[in-house]
Amino acid sequence: MTTKVLAIDDSRTIRNLLRVSLEGAGFEFHSAEDGQEGVEVFPDVDPDVVITDINMPRMDGFGVIDTLRSGPNKTNVPILVLTTESSDDLKSRARSSGATGWIVKPFDDASLVSVLKRLTGHVG
Amino acid sequence: MSMNSIRDTFFEECEELLEALVEGLAQLEEAPDDTEVVNAVFRSVHSIKGGAGAFGLDRLVNFAHTFETVMDKVRDRELAVDEKLIGLFHRSGDMLSDLVASARDETELDDTNEASLFQELESYLGPGGEEEEFSFEAMTLDIDDPSPIAIDLPSENASSEHCFDIHFKPFKTLYENGHEPILIFDALAELGNLTSEVDLSGIPSFDEFDPSDSILSWKLRLTTSEPETTLHEVFEFVEGLCVLEISEGEAGTEKAGKPTVLEPVREAEEKAIGTASSGDGTASSTTEPNATPQSTASEKQEAGAPPVQPKENRGPKPTLRVDLDRVDRLINTVGELIINQAMISQRIEELDLPTVAHLTNELEAYKLLARDIQEGVMAIRAQPVKPLFQRMSRIVREASDATNKKAKLVTVGDSTEVDKTVIERLADPLTHMIRNAVDHGLEKSKDREAVGKDPTGTIRLSASHRSGSVFIEIADDGAGLDRERILAKAIEKDLVAADAELSEPEIDNLLFLPGFSTAGQVSNLSGRGVGMDVVKNAVQALGGRVSISSTPGKGTTFTIVLPLTLAVMDGFVISVSDQTMVIPIASILETIRPNARDVHIIGTDSEVVSVRGSYVPIVDVAESLGLTERQGSRGNGILLLVSTEGNGLTALRVTSIHDQRQVVIKSLESNYTAIRGVSAATILGDGKIALILDPEELIRLGHSGCADPLMPQNKMELRHG
Incomplete structure (x- = not known):
């Protein structure tokens, strides 16, 4: 069974880069343009792992984590935060809000894939 | 998707982000405390940085990072937005735009400006922030060479286990x-x-x-x-x-x-x-004998959960990106469809069948459908002028800095949609005209104050759709054209005879002569080798025209009139002498079949027609095009009343009108060569080629037969320009 990824990022460029990396590694790729769209399509996509940017219009990455972790349809699907900031403050904030892990942009293809494998058990 | 196309998308996205940045900064000026606006502006820069990092564009990343860090302080309310900061943001946005362009085109960018902007930005960051730790490694994306993921395998013979x-x-x-x-x-x-x-x-x-x-x-x-x-x-x-x-x-x-x-x-x-x-019951519970009532309950809840929110608050409208070539191929095909439809109509007419009502109706319906398709396809190519107009705010900023004047840009109607090609090809002429408006149009602040004007001059850029054309106006509230000086300059440059007596519009039009400059000295702005003649040529190449109106003390307005589409137009099929031709309907106000007593001859061979009490000059199309010799009596024919930018009302005389139809425009220049008075050609229903007339140019041709104040060798240029 293929592993489904839902990537939430307002940058088309980042979405494209993720698509190329992840489809290349055998993942089924879905994307959303902002947090609001992300949580809306989440039940339909029913992903095995979520990758989310932090800084987005309408709903930011923390909003996504909060909604997915504590909303009426709460889930413990792994959520990976993709961010340009690498401060410990941000990491601990992400962790305490329920993020499973984080990747610092610009992401390295191989390490992104290996992190996703570690979070989902995906075999490429 | 190749790395190159991702790169292309990145630069496309950068353009959008830069536009959003400019727009956001303009909003920020109005509402410096609006958190949403501040966030949006921050995000634009942040997203550019994020994408640039992925492609290892370090220079862009570094600048965006510093820029973003200052904005972050605004977000955190550590910095208040004032005029100075907004100015810095604008200039930084311009620099960002230059850096994006140089990264895209892989050209080197002169960095003196960048360094000083860095300094200015860093001055807001305080001593601690200046050396903020920021490392951004270029990513290694092996997309074209998908190598297996490197996993550190344990080495069996490692000595240090x-x-x-x-x-x-x-x-x-x-x-x-x-x-x-x-x-x-x-x-x-x-x-x-x-x-x-x-x-x-x-x-x-x-x-x-x-x-x-x-x-x-x-x-x-x-x-x-x-x-x-x-x-x-x-x-x-x-x-x-x-x-x-x-x-x-x-x-x-x-x-x-x-x-x-x-x-x-x-x-x-x-x-x-x-x-x-x-x-939470998301895992399969069937394999779990000890699934608790709790998890079953939550499963039920999940099953009965309300469906996904309806799509009313879905942010931007969904869009589809299509290769421009595909659209153009479609437009071409639709053009052929319209020709084909005209041919079918004509063939049926030629059959001289007894009137079959439903056949006529269906043919009419076919015509309407073809037209709907054509309009729909053209709409795909149409884009709002907003991005183009937004770019002009930068030009105004730069031009006012360079000339030490104060100027602001006001845009009106920036949602007006224009063909994509037109927008692209309008950028250069518009840039030049905006620069001119600041450089030559506006007065210095002191001079403005002296006459009781706002020290900050206004450039008003507006777009609108009127009677099948797109109007773009560039208006300044400056001193207006100094006609005496323009004339003196033209005489000095030997462009006009010293004893010439020109009307005001004629003097204004001298600006469009090649190599004309009104600035007392060539400023660093106008010394770019582009004159208004180039502007005029560029607009004419798009099938448009440009005109000037100016009021002393109040300002000058340039008006560019462009056709809505470059592919199809509505026209009258007319006869001129024995030739079938097409004239654009958009330019015709009304048609008149004059009574002989309404036509008067003035002087030797000028004719006028009396229309509801006023006299309108007549231009004979056949004569203008050289199809017939000038004759004493020209017969009655039909007069098409045309209003032009420079010449007011004129009546064009043609032999007869046959039909009104949509014609597909085929460029004459790319297929044959440019002919004055003719803007393009088309293929009619009978398969014959007909020329499409350019009323404005025809009128100029017609008037050139009158006493001409200009020196002969410059006639061509002036008429053309």
């Missing part, structure tokens, strides 16, 4: 955050030889069982050549979400007790934690 004992007890939050212990163990197993032992002692009796609790803990032993830090990396994400103790033991000694290989443990563990880690 360590043995680590790990005590791992997850908290409840570890599962809630989406972690799976098995996967962590898998990652450890990749590092070396792993054995594990699960502690099941915490499992309570069934009555007390809470599936969302964390119950299990593990003792692991890993033999590996990797250092301890690598182990910590595996546990990086779960730090703080578990008890984790790592101690280094002796290599090679198996621990006493019940050493178990990973696989069996894994099975056992799966059974044990199956329920523990899936307390």
